[in-house]
Amino acid sequence: MSPRRQRGRRVAAAGAGPLHEGQGTGWPPGPHSRRIAWVAFALVVVAAGAWFLGHRLPHAPLGIRGPAPASDLIAALDPETVLRTADSLGRAGRHFASLPYYRQALRNVRAPSWQLHFNHGMALYNATLEIEARNGVPVSAVRSSWERVGCMREAMQEILAAERMAPAQRELAFVRATRARMLWIWGLPWETFAAFREAQFADPADRALVLQANRYMDLLRSPATPGLGDSAASVPVVPEVR
């Protein structure tokens, strides 16, 4: 048994004490006994408090537990400021930092636009790739792959929501092509190819999309051929729709 669990056991034992010491009426008769009862009650309260502190507080070290949750502060901002902050953080490459603002922006409107879903999705996706220097060492802005995959799952939902709400074929093709690039970077080739073709079918007039899909097909067929992937990978994924 770990010390952590042993601590819990001790607390439980302390909490059970008065129940065994009472005489069945709930209140001991004499003043001395009453003092004991009060001490026992205090012990129960302390034990309950200790249990609460030990088990109910969030699992976060003091070092990262800030003064107040950021979302509370952001919720107090006016919607325009929230959107502007999200946008400017994204443009500055601080995608992970922009996420709470995008979340608040989505909460601020009754029917979010396809652009808002798209930008939120892009911020989630870009956060998974974001690298920061901490004390001179480059590290991922998002803690681990467990959180990065979580971001990508949410990003995919947001992008699909944007696709469903896209007002015209051109916008639909744009969102699908963006989804293709996201999947490409994460290494899901058939999904990438399918999304490129879907983008092409959404806007057949766009020759660039045809070219892109064809290039990617070449890569799928002959992945070890030098240069193929690099030429297509140069297309950036940025939140362009505002």
Place this chain on the structure above:
Amino acid sequence: MLRSMLILPRRAHIHDERCRWVGRWAGQWWRAPGRRLPAISTLASLVLAVALLPGCSRRETGDGAARFDPDSIPEAYARSTAALMWPGATRAWQITPAGDLYNGEWQVRLIPSAGADSAAAPHVVAFEERWRPVAHWTRRSGGVRWDFEAVALPEPAPRDSGLFASILVQATNTCSAARAVRLELRLEFPRQPAFVAFDVAAEPTAALHWGEGDTPDIVQGWSAEHPGAAAAQGPGRVYDWTLAPGATRSLRLALPTYPATARALARWARVPHERRAAEARRHWETEVARGARFSLGDPEVERALRAAQVTLLSLRERRGPVWVPIANPFQYRDVWLRDGARAIRALAVLGYTHEARELCAGFEGLQWPQGAFLSQRGQLDGTGQALWAFEQALLRPAADDSVGRFASAAERAWRWVEWQRELGRQSGWQFGTLLPYADPRDGELVRAQLLGNDAWTLAGYRSAARLLAAAGRTAQAEEVERSRAVYLADFMKALGRVKHRDVPPSWQGVGRDWGNLAVVHPCGVLPAGDPRVRAMVRRIWTAAGGPGLTTYGSPDTLQSYVGADLGTWALLAGEPAAADSVLEAMLHWRTASGGGAELFSRSSREFGVNLPPHGTGAAALANLLRDALVFDDQDTLRLTLGARARWWNGARVQRAPTRWGLMDLEFRRQGDGARWSWSAVPVWTALTLPPGTRLAAAPAAPLVRGVSDRVVLAPPGTRQAAVRLAGMTK
């Protein structure tokens, strides 16, 4: 052969003489008339009283740091380092080769000196018996020996992500004259850190402070003693002492991995260091004892296994209610399916069923909406690995209640792969029916269609079928099995087409050997006797200079765990000596604290900033060792596949989880006979004879001779077997 390791109790000779004296006295007293019966009850009472006395363990009362000689512990690498870690903690303390401590944010420099002589770096930083995580290191300056002992324990509630390290520093004057000594402590932000914690600020901002006493100040270190002339606050402390000849002076430190109040540290440090060290020892001995027990009569191997258990149990972090496996306590505090799957398997076969299943639940967070499991960009082997890990953990020793949930996840993953294969089939391309290309930025280090991805996915199909069957979804299990047969046929057809004489890293033939090494075990795609596999193993071992660890990239760079699968291949292929070479190499390349580095130079023994211990190295050692004794991945239970000659003096495995329940195993060689006893299983059991022996005669019924005269088969339900042995003829 590695040097043996001992906890060296000082003044052992005095203890021995006392024992002899007590023995003589007791003998005379015992022989006195009329004393025997009362003596029995008195002695029994004494024994009982000693047993019941709380806190009377030898270690708790001892002066830990002075009783242990860390330099007696072997260290494989050029620089010695150790990790003070704890399950669930989000940071760990690294004891650096210089003898300082670093937690990913700030370092604690310990600068001892005597007169003008600064102490040199420690020779090694060792754990007790090379596994028990009580770290010891010694430094010397001008005739003064500085002994350090450190342990980690979880930070008291309400925090549950931090840990506190208790450090005891002892200076002993070994000269015949008095010496003026100094211990300087410095808290610093390192200029070029080897790694940083995930939650440090972009630039260090907070000032660093030592604390003492019971104050509310936020501090990064706490010492039990106020230095004579120094300020109470600030990042530095200097202790000046004068030591008479033979005298010892000590200082207690408490180091949190996250800033803490001096009050919290003072409260924690009210418990003396010796008791904190005893607490850590007790915890880890209990943890090791609750797993499967391997009593092999081979202390070096048993200690290596315990070190692996400590590493595997420690390299787990919480994410809310779930747990995830991390690869390393320092630079790889991240989740990889490829590493986590190995850790889950190792924990499962070592008897940590609950922990292994908790980590499987953590893996659920890595499943993508379309069904694939993907943790890192371009690493398409993750789907197969996740399914394999689920099977390993959830079906041993019996199917878990949650198997239905994981079977559903496996089914979604299988459907995703089938969709991929269908698209590829429609393309009509040469390798279209196999998984598409990947660029894993790791392992094979190439963009190509990786053979290992298909091998692992096929392993995932087998696991999915087993999970579905265990969940009672027989029809779906059969459907998955049928699709696996088709996939395997596509795999074999493609293997016949590649322009490569063995099993290449990718279908295009390019890349470094990585996933292809797993093609026999654990993936079960090719049989151990396949000539292509044999050729691949020969090629890889020839490049490495023989069976053992494999090289990676340059011929001088050794990789600590990827070649472990070849060790299991050797067991299955009837080459136990080669398997033993792999095990021996893994045993050799360990730190004095029992951990292995992932990559290092063979010539310089340097691991650079790729610090040990690596979780997958620990998992590989545990998995190979367990496979050498109990192998249950196929339809036959195989016992003693790679048991060393020494183990045949009498070995015992207890509570080993297998696919057919918990298993006890005992085996022994006596003269020209070998005996086994084991828990009955509902399948045939293959028993491998001791090294260098063969069957002297046909085994007695119900045993039958196996595929060679080194193997006998026991029918289902058998519990014991004995055979006559003869020496091997070349």
